[in-house]
Amino acid sequence: MYKNFFKRVFDLIxxxxxxxxxxxxxxxIGPIxxxxxxGSIFYNAPRLGKNGKxxxxxxxxxxKMNAPDLRNEDGSTFNAEDDPRLTNIGKFIRKTSLxxxxxxxxxxxxxMSIIGPRPDLPEHLEMYEGNEKRKLEIRPGVTGYNQAYFRNTIPWKERIQNDIYYIEYLSWWLDIKIFFKTAISVLKREDVYATEKSTRSNKNSGVEM
Structure with a gap:
C-alpha cells in the first residue's frame, strides 16, 4: 500500500x-x-524514468554555457572539484546540492519521487544486463539509498544492484532512514565528487551525476 499509493501522496504533500x-x-540563486x-538558469537533462519513459x-x-561533455574512462560523467567547466556559483551549488x-x-x-533510484541517462538503457532494468520499476528519486550511503564512491553497476535492493525492501521506515542520512551527508558535504576508484571500475558502464 505504501509503495503503490501513500509514497506518492507523501511526495506531493x-x-x-x-x-x-x-x-x-x-x-x-537564479540571478547569480x-x-x-x-544563459539559462536551468539545465534540463534527459533521464530514464519509471518503466523506461x-x-x-x-x-x-x-x-558554463556550451561546456564540453567530458567522460571518465568508464563512460561516466566527469565530476571533479577542480572541473574548469564549473562557474563559481556552480561550485557552490554542487557542494551544497542546491x-x-x-x-x-x-x-x-x-x-520523480523524493526517495528512489537516481535516474540514468537514456543511452544507459542499452547497457543494462540481467535484472538491472528492475531499477525502472519505480519513479527515480531526488535522493536514494546510493545517494545517502555511498554517493559517488562506488561504480555504476554496484549502484544499480543497490537500487534493486531498495526496490525489494522499499518501506516507509527505509525512506525515513534514507531521508535523514541524505540530510547528514549534504550538511557534511561528503563524497560530492567521484573518486578515482569509482570511475575506473566497470569500464563499459555509465553513471548519472
Missing amino acids: LAIIALPFWLLILII IYVQDK VFKMYKFRSM DETPQLLNIIKGD
Whole structure:
C-alpha cells in the first residue's frame, strides 16, 4: 500500500510544503547564475524514468554555457572539484546540492519521487544486463539509498544492484532512514565528487551525476 499509493501522496504533500522555500532559493540563486555566465538558469537533462519513459530532469545550471561533455574512462560523467567547466556559483551549488533542488518540480509533475533510484541517462538503457532494468520499476528519486550511503564512491553497476535492493525492501521506515542520512551527508558535504576508484571500475558502464 505504501509503495503503490501513500509514497506518492507523501511526495506531493512534502513537495507542496517545500515549494515556497524553493522559490526563495530560486530568487537568490537564479540571478547569480545568470550574472556569472549569461544563459539559462536551468539545465534540463534527459533521464530514464519509471518503466523506461524519458523525462526532463530539472537542475540549476552549474557549468558554463556550451561546456564540453567530458567522460571518465568508464563512460561516466566527469565530476571533479577542480572541473574548469564549473562557474563559481556552480561550485557552490554542487557542494551544497542546491543544484538538485529544481527536481521539486519533477516530483510535483510525477516524474520523480523524493526517495528512489537516481535516474540514468537514456543511452544507459542499452547497457543494462540481467535484472538491472528492475531499477525502472519505480519513479527515480531526488535522493536514494546510493545517494545517502555511498554517493559517488562506488561504480555504476554496484549502484544499480543497490537500487534493486531498495526496490525489494522499499518501506516507509527505509525512506525515513534514507531521508535523514541524505540530510547528514549534504550538511557534511561528503563524497560530492567521484573518486578515482569509482570511475575506473566497470569500464563499459555509465553513471548519472
